[in-house]
Amino acid sequence: MKLPENFIAKMSGLLDNEAEAFFHTYTNEKASGLRINPIKISSEQWERLSPFSLQKIPFVQNGYYYDPDIDQPGKHPYHAAGLYYIQEPSAMFVAEQLDPKGTEKVLDLCAAPGGKTTQLAGLMNNKGLLLANEIHPKRAKALSENIERLGITNTVVTNETPEKLAERFPGYFDKILVDAPCSGEGMFRKDEEAIEFWSEQHVEACALQQRKIMDSAYKMLKEGGVLVYSTCTFSPEENEQVIEYFIEKYPDMELIDIQKPPGVDNGNPAWSKTKNSELAHTARLWPHHLKGEGHFAAKLRKNGTGTPVRVKQAFSNVTKNQVSDYFKFVKESLSRIPFENLFLFNHKLYSLPEDCFDLSGLKVLRAGLHLGELKKNRFEPNHALALALKQEEAVHTFSLTDESDNWLRYVKGETFSSEGDRGWMLITIDGFPLGWGKEAKGTLKNFYPKGLRIQGA
Numbered sequence: 001m002k003l004p005e006n007f008i009a010k011m012s013g014l015l016d017n018e019a020e021a022f023f024h025t026y027t028n029e030k031a032s033g034l035r036i037n038p039i040k041i042s043s044e045q046w047e048r049l050s051p052f053s054l055q056k057i058p059f060v061q062n063g064y065y066y067d068p069d070i071d072q073p074g075k076h077p078y079h080a081a082g083l084y085y086i087q088e089p090s091a092m093f094v095a096e097q098l099d100p101k102g103t104e105k106v107l108d109l110c111a112a113p114g115g116k117t118t119q120l121a122g123l124m125n126n127k128g129l130l131l132a133n134e135i136h137p138k139r140a141k142a143l144s145e146n147i148e149r150l151g152i153t154n155t156v157v158t159n160e161t162p163e164k165l166a167e168r169f170p171g172y173f174d175k176i177l178v179d180a181p182c183s184g185e186g187m188f189r190k191d192e193e194a195i196e197f198w199s200e201q202h203v204e205a206c207a208l209q210q211r212k213i214m215d216s217a218y219k220m221l222k223e224g225g226v227l228v229y230s231t232c233t234f235s236p237e238e239n240e241q242v243i244e245y246f247i248e249k250y251p252d253m254e255l256i257d258i259q260k261p262p263g264v265d266n267g268n269p270a271w272s273k274t275k276n277s278e279l280a281h282t283a284r285l286w287p288h289h290l291k292g293e294g295h296f297a298a299k300l301r302k303n304g305t306g307t308p309v310r311v312k313q314a315f316s317n318v319t320k321n322q323v324s325d326y327f328k329f330v331k332e333s334l335s336r337i338p339f340e341n342l343f344l345f346n347h348k349l350y351s352l353p354e355d356c357f358d359l360s361g362l363k364v365l366r367a368g369l370h371l372g373e374l375k376k377n378r379f380e381p382n383h384a385l386a387l388a389l390k391q392e393e394a395v396h397t398f399s400l401t402d403e404s405d406n407w408l409r410y411v412k413g414e415t416f417s418s419e420g421d422r423g424w425m426l427i428t429i430d431g432f433p434l435g436w437g438k439e440a441k442g443t444l445k446n447f448y449p450k451g452l453r454i455q456g457a
Helices: 005-027 043-049 089-098 115-123 137-149 162-168 193-197 200-220 240-249 277-281 324-333 383-388 406-411
Strands: 032-036 054-056 063-066 084-086 105-108 129-133 155-158 173-179 221-231 253-256 264-266 283-285 295-302 342-345 348-351 364-367 369-375 378-381 397-400 423-429 432-440 443-446
Touching: 032 089, 063 089, 084 115, 089 115, 089 173, 089 221, 089 283, 089 295, 105 115, 115 129, 115 137, 115 173, 129 137, 129 162, 137 155, 137 364, 137 383, 162 200, 173 200, 200 221, 200 240, 221 240, 240 253, 240 277, 240 295, 253 277, 324 369, 324 378, 324 423, 342 364, 369 383, 383 432, 397 406, 397 432, 406 432
Parallel strands: 105 129, 105 173, 129 155, 173 221, 397 423
Antiparallel strands: 032 063, 032 084, 054 063, 155 364, 221 295, 253 295, 264 283, 283 295, 342 348, 348 369, 369 378, 423 432, 432 443
16 A cells, blocks of 8 residues: 555654554554444344354444454345444444434434444434435435435435535534544545545645534534534544634533543644643544544534524424325234324425424435335335334234345345235345335235345346
8 A cells, every 4th residue: 555655754743653553554454344223133132143253342332343354244134134334443433422312403414424324323212303414415325325224214314515504403403423524544444545635735625624514513503512523534634623723713612521442542732733732632543553444533512501493393294185095004014103293205205203394495315214105096115114114013024034045036126926915015034124025916026126136146
């Protein structure tokens, strides 16, 4: 791996006698990790069920190292069922610092591809309201797909600028995560393309953008609310110096000390312009101190006791008549009505999160849980609904196991022979929902989404 000369010189100056150990990490393989999804499975269940050779990550909950030379969890059906999210180990540290609750309104401002969003939703136990925003349309689509796969129901996905959201949601959120776009120095081992884009000018441009994003985040944070800022870069200009700028500009923002497990270090006040000792409350994850890539995190509270700002609420916009086919489907196919607060959005039926804001005027990709589509005289359930259910909530199920190749036939889109004419059936893998099938006259038609199907052998 050929690192930029200016980067080598800069890091050598910053790290001094630790530089040799730091640069030696570039001769090692990157760490690979997965984080289980507590919405679907507990750590005790997972450790009984896991088909992989795993090792616990010591500095996060629900995180495990895996060996990519032995296991390929991305190709296992449990991945398609949303039992876990494949994520770089150090990146798992950040969302836990926000400590979101299921009674709160939470914003993930720069959310794609969804690692931290899905972790926040799990910490919230799929309750409350989580807004996941991503400014880039293609990345926002990937974010939405990951939220669907993990069975998340409390999240609205938008594709907006931070500035527009700040106009819409002044003082609205209890907790905000800003996992800021950065120069990506901490990801060089994981993504060698990041090396090609690196320059001192790029670092400066990122730092400017990060300050603007933080200005928007400040406007949206309630008094008494908590904000976590993070990057996957080593650059002080994008880390300590962004936080230094932020607390100087907004004196009501107070740094909160991040508890640091072994291997996680304090931020370095000496790398700021004012040498502010409070910056030691921030956290740095270094690849030569732990098994993971580079990350930075800062946690701040907005002091004050102002009245929370009222934002217009969204209300159900459907009549019983309009959704009679949905309720017919529920009666025939589900053991209870699992999702309410129904909302028609772009001709699709959604279940909105609790206390959801008005969606009008926003670029919304996912308005909570996508239940399905109201077609002529029938309701067709969406894949997202299958993944948000539990096996026992379906009247009819079709069981697959990871020990046979039937699950592979299903994710390829093949039909199955079955026993009767029972209509919609929840397809499961070892008891976990994988998608829909529809049984008619002894044939189970496959409704696994075409865009997710495995092609070829």
